[in-house]
Structure formats: structure tokens, C-alpha cells
Amino acid sequence: MTNSNKPTIIQHPIVARDLTILRESTTKTADFRVAMARIATILAYYALKDLPLREIEVDTPITRTTGYQIDQKIVIVPILRAGLSLVDAIIDFVPDAKVGHLGMYRDETTHQPVDYYSNMPEDLDKALVLLVDPMLATGGSADDAIDFLQNSGAENIRFISLISAPEGLERISNKYPDVPIITAAVDEKLNDNAFIVPGLGDAGDRYFGTHS
Numbered sequence: 001m002t003n004s005n006k007p008t009i010i011q012h013p014i015v016a017r018d019l020t021i022l023r024e025s026t027t028k029t030a031d032f033r034v035a036m037a038r039i040a041t042i043l044a045y046y047a048l049k050d051l052p053l054r055e056i057e058v059d060t061p062i063t064r065t066t067g068y069q070i071d072q073k074i075v076i077v078p079i080l081r082a083g084l085s086l087v088d089a090i091i092d093f094v095p096d097a098k099v100g101h102l103g104m105y106r107d108e109t110t111h112q113p114v115d116y117y118s119n120m121p122e123d124l125d126k127a128l129v130l131l132v133d134p135m136l137a138t139g140g141s142a143d144d145a146i147d148f149l150q151n152s153g154a155e156n157i158r159f160i161s162l163i164s165a166p167e168g169l170e171r172i173s174n175k176y177p178d179v180p181i182i183t184a185a186v187d188e189k190l191n192d193n194a195f196i197v198p199g200l201g202d203a204g205d206r207y208f209g210t211h212s
């Protein structure tokens with residue numbers, strides 16, 4: 001993926017159908033989780049589509065032929081909690097990926113991110129770091145997370161967001177032109193409470209079945 005501040009917006013009928021399930025306020029937790037898992041697989045597929053490969057020789061039952069292994073260390077970094085909803089789909093594709101956790105919640109009044117936890121694997125500088133969070137609203141959380149990852153040595157970061165607000169996209173793409181953004185939807189705006197409109201509400205609460 002070339003460095004660019006233009007987001008990759010995934011357009012796919014399955015994504016459109018699943019986004020609708022996720023947006024619908026009456027969707028039950030179980031259906032919400034299933035739709036999130038499916039859409040996360042598609043986001044992961046696109047986020048990984050240009051991984052470098054290493055050629056190897058393999059013997060089929062018939063003959064020797066050329067095969068491929070992925071030639072890239074990968075670290076997945078979910079922003080807790082909601083980012084956890086996207087992790088398993090990526091691990092399905094790259095089962096040896098390491099996972100670093102970044103605990104952050106948005107203060108309900110100020111809308112500023114509050115950090116509460118971090119645990120990163122070593123050698124972030126050698127890895128493709130996939131930062132994942134389903135919601136990019138003001139961009140405050142993603143901004144802090146990318147800043148933290150860069151200060152921890154990460155040089156190759158991609159950000160996967162399910163639904164993005166124009167405000168957050170502008171903030172992250174302007175401040176971090178070298179961080180590609182992969183998203184499934186760019187929504188209309190933020191409301192007075194800095195929630196994405198139309199959005200899907202609070203992603204963490206809906207995925208985990210809690211209430212703010």
C-alpha cells in the first residue's frame with residue numbers, strides 16, 4: 001500500500017449489508033457480533049492485500065513447485081475495548097501475528113482519550129503494525145494511539161477503522177500522512193456528544209453487551 005493520506009474505503013455488498021445490521025439499534029448482541037466478525041474479515045483482507053511474500057519450494061504429490069510464505073512480521077494493536085472486536089478476523093489470516101493492547105477510553109464530557117493500559121510486544125520497529133478500532137470519531141483516540149506507537153518505535157503503521165467521521169479522518173490523515181487508513185464507511189458528521197452520525201452508537205457497549 002502506498003503512503004497516502006487518502007483513506008481506502010471498502011465498497012462491497014457484504015459490507016453494505018453488514019453495516020446495516022450493525023447500525024440497526026434493535027440488532028441483538030449475538031447478531032451484532034456475527035456481523036462485526038464478517039466485516040472485520042473483509043477489512044483485514046484489504047488491509048493485508050499487499051503483504052510481501054518470500055518464495056519457497058514445496059513438493060506436491062505430483063512435483064516440486066514454487067510456493068509462498070508471508071515475509072512480514074505483523075503486530076495487531078486493538079484500542080480497548082471496542083478494537084478487540086476486529087482482532088480475531090486478522091489472526092485468522094495471520095495466526096502468528098503478535099498482539100499489543102492499548103487501553104483507552106473517551107471521557108464522556110471532554111471527549112478526550114484517557115489512557116489506562118499498554119502492553120506491547122518487542123521489535124515494533126520491524127513489524128507492520130495494524131492499529132484497529134471500529135470507530136474513528138474526533139480522532140483523539142487514534143491520534144494518541146499512533147503517537148504512542150511511533151514513540152515506541154513503530155515505523156510502519158496502518159489504521160483499520162470500521163466507521164469513520166470526516167472530522168477524525170481529516171485529523172489523522174493530515175497529522176499522519178504515512179499511516180494508511182482502511183475503513184468501511186465515511187459517515188456524515190459528529191453530533192454534539194461527539195458520536196458519529198448516523199454511526200452505530202457505542203461500539204464497545206454494543207459488542208460487549210454493556211451500557212455506558
Ligand SMILES: O=P(O)(O)OC[C@H]1O[C@H](OP(=O)(O)OP(=O)(O)O)[C@H](O)[C@@H]1O
Binds near residue numbers: 104133168
Ligand atoms: O475518535 P474518538 O473521538 O477518540 O472516539 C473513538 C473512540 O471511542 C470509542 O471507544 P470508547 O471510549 O467508547 O471506549 P470502549 O472501547 O471501551 O467502549 C471507540 O472505540 C474509539 O476508541
Ligand SMILES: O=c1cc[nH]c(=O)[nH]1
Binds near residue numbers: 082135200201203
Ligand atoms: O460514535 C461513536 C463515537 C465514539 N465511540 C463510539 O463507540 N461511537
Ligand SMILES: [Mg+2]
Binds near residue numbers: 082202203204205
Ligand atoms: Mg465505548
